Amino acid sequence: xxxxxxxxxxxxxxxxxxxxxxxxxxxxxxxxxxxxxxxxxxxxxxxxxxxxxxxxxxxxxxxxxxxxxxxxxxxxxxxxxxxxxxxxxxxxxxxxxxxxxxxxxxxxxxxxxxxxxxxxxxxxxxxxxxxxxxxxxxxxxxxxxxxxxxxxxxxxxxxxxxxxxxxxxxxxxxxxxxxxxxxxxxxxxxxxxxxxxxxxxxxxxxxxxxxxxxxxxxxxxxxxxxxxxxxxxxxxxxxxxxxxxxxxxxxxxxxxxx
Amino acid sequence: xxxxxxxxxxxxxxxxxxxxxxxxxxxxxxxxxxxxxxxxxxxxxxxxxxxxxxxxxxxxxxxxxxxxxxxxxxxxxxxxxxxxxxxxxxxxxxxxxxxxxxxxx
Numbered sequence: 512x513x514x515x516x517x518x519x520x521x522x523x524x525x526x527x528x529x530x531x532x533x534x535x536x537x538x539x540x541x542x543x544x545x546x547x548x549x550x551x552x553x554x555x556x557x558x559x560x561x562x563x564x565x566x567x568x569x570x571x572x573x574x575x576x577x578x579x580x581x582x583x584x585x586x587x588x589x590x591x592x593x594x595x596x597x598x599x600x601x602x603x604x605x606x607x608x609x610x611x612x613x614x615x616x617x618x619x620x621x622x623x624x625x626x627x628x629x630x631x632x633x634x635x636x637x638x639x640x641x642x643x644x645x646x647x648x649x650x651x652x653x654x655x656x657x658x659x660x661x662x663x664x665x666x667x668x669x670x671x672x673x674x675x676x677x678x679x680x681x682x683x684x685x686x687x688x689x690x691x692x693x694x695x696x697x698x699x700x701x702x703x704x705x706x707x708x709x710x711x712x713x714x715x716x717x718x719x720x721x722x723x724x725x726x727x728x729x730x731x732x733x734x735x736x737x738x739x740x741x742x743x744x745x746x747x748x749x750x751x752x753x754x755x756x757x758x759x760x761x762x763x764x765x766x767x768x769x
Numbered sequence: 770x771x772x773x774x775x776x777x778x779x780x781x782x783x784x785x786x787x788x789x790x791x792x793x794x795x796x797x798x799x800x801x802x803x804x805x806x807x808x809x810x811x812x813x814x815x816x817x818x819x820x821x822x823x824x825x826x827x828x829x830x831x832x833x834x835x836x837x838x839x840x841x842x843x844x845x846x847x848x849x850x851x852x853x854x855x856x857x858x859x860x861x862x863x864x865x866x867x868x869x870x871x872x873x874x
Contacts, residue, residue: 553785555806555817562820655819662813 525701526639527581528601531591532698532742533630534574535602538592539750540623541567542757546610559659563620566652573645593761597750604738605688607750614674614681617663621720622685624656626692629715633707642705661723668727679729686732691739698742787836788814790821792828800832811835 544564551557575588586594605623610616631653634646667678693713699706724731738747760767785807791800803822808814814833823831842850854860 553807555808555821558824559817559820562824659816662816666809666813 521639521705522701523581523583525698526705527578528698528742529702529706530574530578530581530642532601532603534571534578534591535600536606536623536627537567537574538571539600539602539753540606541565541571542753543606543608543610544616544620547616552613560616563656563659566649566656570645570649570652573641577641589761589766593758597746597754598744600746600750600754601742601744602746602750603688603691604741604747604750605685605692607741607746607753608685608688609749611681611684612677613663614667614677615684617660617667618678618681618685619688620656620660621664621723622689622692624653624660625716625719626712628653628657628719629712630707633712637707638704657719664723664729665727668724668729675728678727682724682729683732683734687734687736688738689734690737691741694739694742696742785809788818789834789836789839790814790818791832791834792818792822793830794827795829800830803827805836 541564544560544567547560548557548564551560571592572588575591579586579588579591605619608615608619628650631646631650634642635650637643637646664678667674669675670678693709693716695708695710699708721731739745786809787805788808788811789805790803792803793800806814806817806821808817811833815831818831818833822828
Protein backbone atom coordinates (compact mmCIF):
# COMPACT_ATOMS: atom_id res chain seq x y z
CA UNK A 512 0.00 0.00 0.00
CA UNK A 513 1.44 3.36 -0.97
CA UNK A 514 0.06 6.62 0.19
CA UNK A 515 0.91 9.93 -1.31
CA UNK A 516 2.03 12.47 1.30
CA UNK A 517 0.31 15.26 -0.65
CA UNK A 518 -3.09 13.63 -0.18
CA UNK A 519 -3.52 14.22 3.55
CA UNK A 520 -2.67 10.61 4.41
CA UNK A 521 -5.58 9.23 2.41
CA UNK A 522 -4.76 5.79 1.09
CA UNK A 523 -4.67 6.52 -2.65
CA UNK A 524 -4.64 2.86 -3.67
CA UNK A 525 -7.70 2.07 -1.59
CA UNK A 526 -9.48 5.17 -2.84
CA UNK A 527 -8.71 4.27 -6.46
CA UNK A 528 -10.10 0.77 -5.93
CA UNK A 529 -13.20 2.14 -4.24
CA UNK A 530 -13.97 4.72 -6.92
CA UNK A 531 -13.32 2.17 -9.65
CA UNK A 532 -15.84 -0.20 -8.04
CA UNK A 533 -18.58 2.44 -7.96
CA UNK A 534 -17.76 3.54 -11.50
CA UNK A 535 -17.83 -0.03 -12.82
CA UNK A 536 -21.23 -0.64 -11.21
CA UNK A 537 -22.66 2.36 -13.04
CA UNK A 538 -20.91 1.55 -16.33
CA UNK A 539 -21.91 -2.11 -16.52
CA UNK A 540 -25.53 -1.48 -15.52
CA UNK A 541 -25.74 1.35 -18.09
CA UNK A 542 -24.58 -1.13 -20.74
CA UNK A 543 -27.14 -3.71 -19.64
CA UNK A 544 -30.02 -1.20 -19.64
CA UNK A 545 -28.89 0.05 -23.04
CA UNK A 546 -29.58 -3.45 -24.37
CA UNK A 547 -33.31 -2.75 -23.86
CA UNK A 548 -33.31 0.07 -26.40
CA UNK A 549 -35.66 -0.89 -29.29
CA UNK A 550 -36.71 -3.97 -27.26
CA UNK A 551 -38.74 -2.49 -24.39
CA UNK A 552 -42.45 -3.33 -24.16
CA UNK A 553 -43.45 0.21 -25.21
CA UNK A 554 -41.62 3.14 -26.75
CA UNK A 555 -42.33 5.13 -23.58
CA UNK A 556 -40.49 2.49 -21.52
CA UNK A 557 -37.72 2.36 -24.10
CA UNK A 558 -37.06 6.05 -23.47
CA UNK A 559 -37.33 5.65 -19.69
CA UNK A 560 -34.71 2.88 -19.64
CA UNK A 561 -32.51 4.84 -22.03
CA UNK A 562 -32.67 7.88 -19.72
CA UNK A 563 -31.73 5.78 -16.71
CA UNK A 564 -28.86 4.18 -18.61
CA UNK A 565 -27.56 7.61 -19.61
CA UNK A 566 -27.76 8.89 -16.02
CA UNK A 567 -25.65 5.90 -14.96
CA UNK A 568 -23.22 6.42 -17.81
CA UNK A 569 -22.76 10.03 -16.72
CA UNK A 570 -21.97 8.87 -13.18
CA UNK A 571 -19.57 6.25 -14.58
CA UNK A 572 -17.71 8.87 -16.60
CA UNK A 573 -17.13 11.07 -13.54
CA UNK A 574 -16.07 8.12 -11.40
CA UNK A 575 -13.79 6.47 -13.95
CA UNK A 576 -12.10 9.77 -14.85
CA UNK A 577 -11.50 10.34 -11.15
CA UNK A 578 -10.19 6.80 -10.66
CA UNK A 579 -7.76 7.34 -13.54
CA UNK A 580 -6.61 10.58 -11.97
CA UNK A 581 -6.08 8.92 -8.57
CA UNK A 582 -4.25 6.01 -10.12
CA UNK A 583 -1.81 8.46 -11.71
CA UNK A 584 -0.83 6.11 -14.54
CA UNK A 585 -2.21 8.32 -17.29
CA UNK A 586 -5.34 6.24 -17.90
CA UNK A 587 -8.52 8.16 -18.75
CA UNK A 588 -12.19 7.15 -18.61
CA UNK A 589 -12.04 5.51 -22.07
CA UNK A 590 -8.93 3.48 -21.22
CA UNK A 591 -10.59 2.21 -18.08
CA UNK A 592 -13.94 1.45 -19.71
CA UNK A 593 -12.75 -0.08 -22.95
CA UNK A 594 -9.25 -1.43 -22.45
CA UNK A 595 -9.53 -3.41 -19.22
CA UNK A 596 -10.22 -7.13 -19.20
CA UNK A 597 -12.75 -9.01 -17.12
CA UNK A 598 -10.54 -9.65 -14.09
CA UNK A 599 -9.78 -5.92 -13.77
CA UNK A 600 -13.44 -4.91 -13.42
CA UNK A 601 -14.53 -4.18 -9.87
CA UNK A 602 -18.33 -4.14 -10.25
CA UNK A 603 -20.80 -6.09 -8.15
CA UNK A 604 -21.97 -9.25 -9.89
CA UNK A 605 -25.56 -7.98 -9.57
CA UNK A 606 -25.14 -5.43 -12.36
CA UNK A 607 -23.68 -7.86 -14.89
CA UNK A 608 -26.47 -10.47 -14.81
CA UNK A 609 -28.48 -10.75 -17.99
CA UNK A 610 -31.58 -8.63 -18.46
CA UNK A 611 -33.89 -11.66 -18.57
CA UNK A 612 -37.52 -10.64 -18.99
CA UNK A 613 -38.75 -7.20 -17.99
CA UNK A 614 -39.47 -8.41 -14.44
CA UNK A 615 -35.86 -9.53 -13.94
CA UNK A 616 -34.61 -6.15 -15.13
CA UNK A 617 -36.99 -4.39 -12.73
CA UNK A 618 -36.03 -6.65 -9.81
CA UNK A 619 -32.34 -5.90 -10.42
CA UNK A 620 -33.15 -2.22 -10.85
CA UNK A 621 -35.11 -2.02 -7.60
CA UNK A 622 -32.33 -3.70 -5.63
CA UNK A 623 -29.57 -1.64 -7.21
CA UNK A 624 -31.19 1.79 -7.28
CA UNK A 625 -32.40 1.44 -3.67
CA UNK A 626 -28.79 0.61 -2.72
CA UNK A 627 -27.33 3.39 -4.86
CA UNK A 628 -29.77 5.88 -3.34
CA UNK A 629 -28.52 5.08 0.18
CA UNK A 630 -24.93 5.07 -1.09
CA UNK A 631 -25.08 8.54 -2.62
CA UNK A 632 -26.99 9.88 0.38
CA UNK A 633 -24.12 8.70 2.58
CA UNK A 634 -21.50 10.12 0.20
CA UNK A 635 -23.07 13.59 0.44
CA UNK A 636 -20.99 14.03 3.60
CA UNK A 637 -17.83 12.35 2.28
CA UNK A 638 -14.58 14.15 3.04
CA UNK A 639 -13.67 13.63 -0.61
CA UNK A 640 -15.09 16.63 -2.47
CA UNK A 641 -15.25 14.89 -5.85
CA UNK A 642 -17.36 12.11 -4.37
CA UNK A 643 -19.62 14.48 -2.42
CA UNK A 644 -20.19 16.67 -5.50
CA UNK A 645 -21.05 13.64 -7.64
CA UNK A 646 -23.38 12.35 -4.92
CA UNK A 647 -25.25 15.67 -4.78
CA UNK A 648 -26.07 15.45 -8.48
CA UNK A 649 -26.58 11.69 -8.69
CA UNK A 650 -28.83 11.25 -5.67
CA UNK A 651 -31.64 13.08 -7.50
CA UNK A 652 -31.20 10.93 -10.60
CA UNK A 653 -31.23 7.74 -8.57
CA UNK A 654 -34.27 8.86 -6.58
CA UNK A 655 -36.13 8.72 -9.88
CA UNK A 656 -34.59 5.36 -10.90
CA UNK A 657 -35.77 3.90 -7.62
CA UNK A 658 -39.26 5.31 -8.08
CA UNK A 659 -39.46 3.95 -11.63
CA UNK A 660 -38.48 0.43 -10.54
CA UNK A 661 -40.84 0.64 -7.56
CA UNK A 662 -43.80 1.56 -9.77
CA UNK A 663 -43.17 -1.47 -11.97
CA UNK A 664 -42.59 -3.95 -9.17
CA UNK A 665 -45.86 -2.81 -7.56
CA UNK A 666 -47.82 -3.15 -10.78
CA UNK A 667 -46.34 -6.48 -11.84
CA UNK A 668 -46.48 -7.96 -8.35
CA UNK A 669 -50.02 -6.77 -7.66
CA UNK A 670 -51.18 -7.25 -11.25
CA UNK A 671 -52.40 -10.41 -12.96
CA UNK A 672 -51.64 -13.94 -11.76
CA UNK A 673 -49.01 -14.30 -14.46
CA UNK A 674 -47.30 -10.96 -13.81
CA UNK A 675 -47.27 -11.78 -10.08
CA UNK A 676 -45.63 -15.18 -10.66
CA UNK A 677 -43.05 -13.75 -13.04
CA UNK A 678 -42.21 -10.86 -10.72
CA UNK A 679 -41.75 -13.30 -7.85
CA UNK A 680 -39.57 -15.57 -10.01
CA UNK A 681 -37.49 -12.53 -10.98
CA UNK A 682 -36.92 -11.53 -7.35
CA UNK A 683 -35.92 -15.11 -6.52
CA UNK A 684 -33.47 -15.12 -9.41
CA UNK A 685 -31.80 -11.82 -8.49
CA UNK A 686 -31.73 -12.14 -4.70
CA UNK A 687 -28.56 -14.28 -4.43
CA UNK A 688 -26.65 -11.17 -5.56
CA UNK A 689 -27.86 -9.02 -2.63
CA UNK A 690 -25.40 -10.14 0.10
CA UNK A 691 -22.41 -9.07 -1.94
CA UNK A 692 -23.62 -5.44 -2.12
CA UNK A 693 -23.44 -4.86 1.62
CA UNK A 694 -20.18 -6.62 2.36
CA UNK A 695 -17.53 -4.45 3.99
CA UNK A 696 -13.90 -4.84 2.88
CA UNK A 697 -10.40 -3.67 3.78
CA UNK A 698 -10.85 -0.99 1.17
CA UNK A 699 -13.93 0.54 2.76
CA UNK A 700 -12.51 0.07 6.27
CA UNK A 701 -9.38 2.05 5.32
CA UNK A 702 -11.46 4.88 3.91
CA UNK A 703 -13.56 5.85 6.93
CA UNK A 704 -15.03 9.32 6.41
CA UNK A 705 -14.49 9.08 2.66
CA UNK A 706 -16.20 5.89 1.54
CA UNK A 707 -19.67 4.82 2.62
CA UNK A 708 -19.55 1.70 4.79
CA UNK A 709 -21.70 -0.78 2.81
CA UNK A 710 -22.86 -2.57 5.97
CA UNK A 711 -24.32 0.67 7.32
CA UNK A 712 -26.41 1.18 4.17
CA UNK A 713 -28.33 -2.02 4.61
CA UNK A 714 -31.00 -1.15 7.23
CA UNK A 715 -32.45 1.75 5.21
CA UNK A 716 -32.22 -0.32 2.03
CA UNK A 717 -34.06 -3.22 3.68
CA UNK A 718 -36.81 -0.97 5.00
CA UNK A 719 -37.47 0.45 1.58
CA UNK A 720 -37.26 -2.75 -0.45
CA UNK A 721 -39.20 -4.86 2.04
CA UNK A 722 -42.03 -2.31 2.01
CA UNK A 723 -42.23 -2.37 -1.77
CA UNK A 724 -42.21 -6.17 -1.85
CA UNK A 725 -44.96 -6.38 0.78
CA UNK A 726 -47.11 -3.77 -0.94
CA UNK A 727 -46.64 -5.61 -4.23
CA UNK A 728 -48.05 -8.77 -2.51
CA UNK A 729 -44.73 -10.54 -3.14
CA UNK A 730 -42.63 -12.62 -0.74
CA UNK A 731 -39.06 -11.99 0.35
CA UNK A 732 -36.88 -14.61 -1.36
CA UNK A 733 -34.69 -16.96 0.70
CA UNK A 734 -31.79 -17.75 -1.63
CA UNK A 735 -29.78 -20.98 -1.29
CA UNK A 736 -26.51 -19.47 -2.53
CA UNK A 737 -24.86 -16.08 -2.79
CA UNK A 738 -22.49 -14.34 -5.17
CA UNK A 739 -19.13 -13.01 -4.04
CA UNK A 740 -15.96 -11.51 -5.41
CA UNK A 741 -17.06 -8.81 -7.88
CA UNK A 742 -15.16 -6.09 -6.02
CA UNK A 743 -11.95 -8.12 -6.27
CA UNK A 744 -12.35 -8.97 -9.95
CA UNK A 745 -14.17 -12.30 -9.81
CA UNK A 746 -17.14 -12.34 -12.14
CA UNK A 747 -19.84 -14.56 -13.52
CA UNK A 748 -19.62 -15.61 -17.15
CA UNK A 749 -22.12 -12.85 -17.96
CA UNK A 750 -19.46 -10.15 -17.82
CA UNK A 751 -17.32 -12.06 -20.30
CA UNK A 752 -20.14 -11.83 -22.84
CA UNK A 753 -20.96 -8.21 -22.10
CA UNK A 754 -17.46 -6.79 -22.46
CA UNK A 755 -16.84 -7.59 -26.16
CA UNK A 756 -20.15 -5.88 -27.00
CA UNK A 757 -19.19 -2.81 -25.01
CA UNK A 758 -15.51 -2.66 -25.95
CA UNK A 759 -15.37 -3.86 -29.54
CA UNK A 760 -15.82 -0.50 -31.23
CA UNK A 761 -13.16 1.25 -29.19
CA UNK A 762 -10.71 -1.62 -29.54
CA UNK A 763 -11.22 -1.81 -33.31
CA UNK A 764 -11.07 1.94 -33.80
CA UNK A 765 -9.08 3.40 -30.89
CA UNK A 766 -10.17 6.93 -30.06
CA UNK A 767 -13.18 6.85 -32.41
CA UNK A 768 -15.57 9.77 -31.89
CA UNK A 769 -18.67 11.14 -33.57
CA UNK B 770 -52.58 2.96 -6.26
CA UNK B 771 -54.75 5.94 -5.46
CA UNK B 772 -54.52 7.49 -8.90
CA UNK B 773 -57.54 7.02 -11.17
CA UNK B 774 -57.47 4.57 -14.03
CA UNK B 775 -58.49 5.72 -17.47
CA UNK B 776 -62.01 4.78 -18.54
CA UNK B 777 -62.09 1.36 -20.13
CA UNK B 778 -63.40 2.83 -23.39
CA UNK B 779 -60.15 4.72 -24.02
CA UNK B 780 -58.48 3.75 -27.29
CA UNK B 781 -55.81 1.25 -26.41
CA UNK B 782 -52.70 -0.16 -28.02
CA UNK B 783 -51.70 -3.48 -26.51
CA UNK B 784 -54.19 -2.70 -23.74
CA UNK B 785 -52.62 0.58 -22.59
CA UNK B 786 -54.86 3.65 -22.77
CA UNK B 787 -53.85 6.94 -24.35
CA UNK B 788 -53.11 10.07 -22.30
CA UNK B 789 -52.71 13.73 -23.29
CA UNK B 790 -49.72 15.56 -21.86
CA UNK B 791 -49.65 19.24 -20.85
CA UNK B 792 -46.45 20.92 -19.74
CA UNK B 793 -45.80 24.27 -18.10
CA UNK B 794 -42.45 25.55 -19.26
CA UNK B 795 -41.94 27.89 -16.29
CA UNK B 796 -43.76 29.65 -13.53
CA UNK B 797 -46.27 32.19 -14.75
CA UNK B 798 -47.01 30.45 -18.04
CA UNK B 799 -49.98 28.17 -18.56
CA UNK B 800 -49.77 24.45 -19.32
CA UNK B 801 -49.50 23.74 -23.04
CA UNK B 802 -50.49 20.56 -24.83
CA UNK B 803 -47.32 18.88 -26.04
CA UNK B 804 -48.48 15.46 -27.23
CA UNK B 805 -49.81 12.14 -26.08
CA UNK B 806 -48.53 8.79 -24.88
CA UNK B 807 -49.59 5.34 -23.74
CA UNK B 808 -49.42 4.22 -20.12
CA UNK B 809 -51.21 1.64 -17.95
CA UNK B 810 -52.50 4.26 -15.47
CA UNK B 811 -52.22 7.93 -14.52
CA UNK B 812 -49.22 7.58 -12.20
CA UNK B 813 -47.20 5.79 -14.88
CA UNK B 814 -48.40 8.26 -17.52
CA UNK B 815 -46.95 11.08 -15.43
CA UNK B 816 -43.60 9.32 -15.24
CA UNK B 817 -43.62 8.45 -18.93
CA UNK B 818 -44.38 12.09 -19.72
CA UNK B 819 -41.42 13.14 -17.63
CA UNK B 820 -39.20 10.79 -19.62
CA UNK B 821 -40.61 11.50 -23.07
CA UNK B 822 -41.35 15.23 -22.94
CA UNK B 823 -39.07 16.85 -20.35
CA UNK B 824 -35.69 15.32 -21.15
CA UNK B 825 -34.23 18.63 -22.23
CA UNK B 826 -35.43 20.78 -19.36
CA UNK B 827 -38.74 21.71 -21.02
CA UNK B 828 -40.89 21.92 -17.94
CA UNK B 829 -41.54 22.56 -14.27
CA UNK B 830 -45.00 20.98 -14.11
CA UNK B 831 -46.87 18.22 -15.96
CA UNK B 832 -50.59 17.53 -16.30
CA UNK B 833 -51.92 14.21 -17.55
CA UNK B 834 -55.45 13.81 -18.87
CA UNK B 835 -57.05 10.61 -20.20
CA UNK B 836 -57.57 11.23 -23.93
CA UNK B 837 -61.08 9.81 -23.55
CA UNK B 838 -61.94 12.63 -21.14
CA UNK B 839 -61.51 15.25 -23.86
CA UNK B 840 -64.61 16.42 -25.70
CA UNK B 841 -63.53 17.80 -29.07
CA UNK B 842 -65.38 19.87 -31.63
CA UNK B 843 -66.16 17.97 -34.78
CA UNK B 844 -65.00 18.96 -38.28
CA UNK B 845 -68.69 18.81 -39.31
CA UNK B 846 -69.43 21.64 -36.90
CA UNK B 847 -66.67 23.82 -38.31
CA UNK B 848 -68.94 26.27 -40.14
CA UNK B 849 -71.48 27.02 -37.39
CA UNK B 850 -68.71 27.03 -34.76
CA UNK B 851 -66.09 29.22 -36.34
CA UNK B 852 -67.38 31.02 -39.45
CA UNK B 853 -69.57 33.57 -37.65
CA UNK B 854 -66.46 35.02 -35.96
CA UNK B 855 -64.67 35.66 -39.24
CA UNK B 856 -66.43 38.92 -40.26
CA UNK B 857 -66.60 40.57 -36.85
CA UNK B 858 -63.50 42.69 -37.01
CA UNK B 859 -64.76 44.86 -34.15
CA UNK B 860 -63.90 42.03 -31.79
CA UNK B 861 -60.22 42.56 -32.46
CA UNK B 862 -58.50 45.19 -30.37
CA UNK B 863 -57.19 47.02 -33.45
CA UNK B 864 -59.24 50.20 -32.97
CA UNK B 865 -57.22 51.52 -30.06
CA UNK B 866 -54.23 53.82 -30.42
CA UNK B 867 -51.31 52.44 -28.47
CA UNK B 868 -49.48 55.25 -26.66
CA UNK B 869 -45.83 55.71 -27.54
CA UNK B 870 -43.37 53.99 -25.25
CA UNK B 871 -45.71 51.32 -23.91
CA UNK B 872 -43.77 48.17 -24.50
CA UNK B 873 -45.71 45.41 -22.72
CA UNK B 874 -49.24 45.85 -24.01
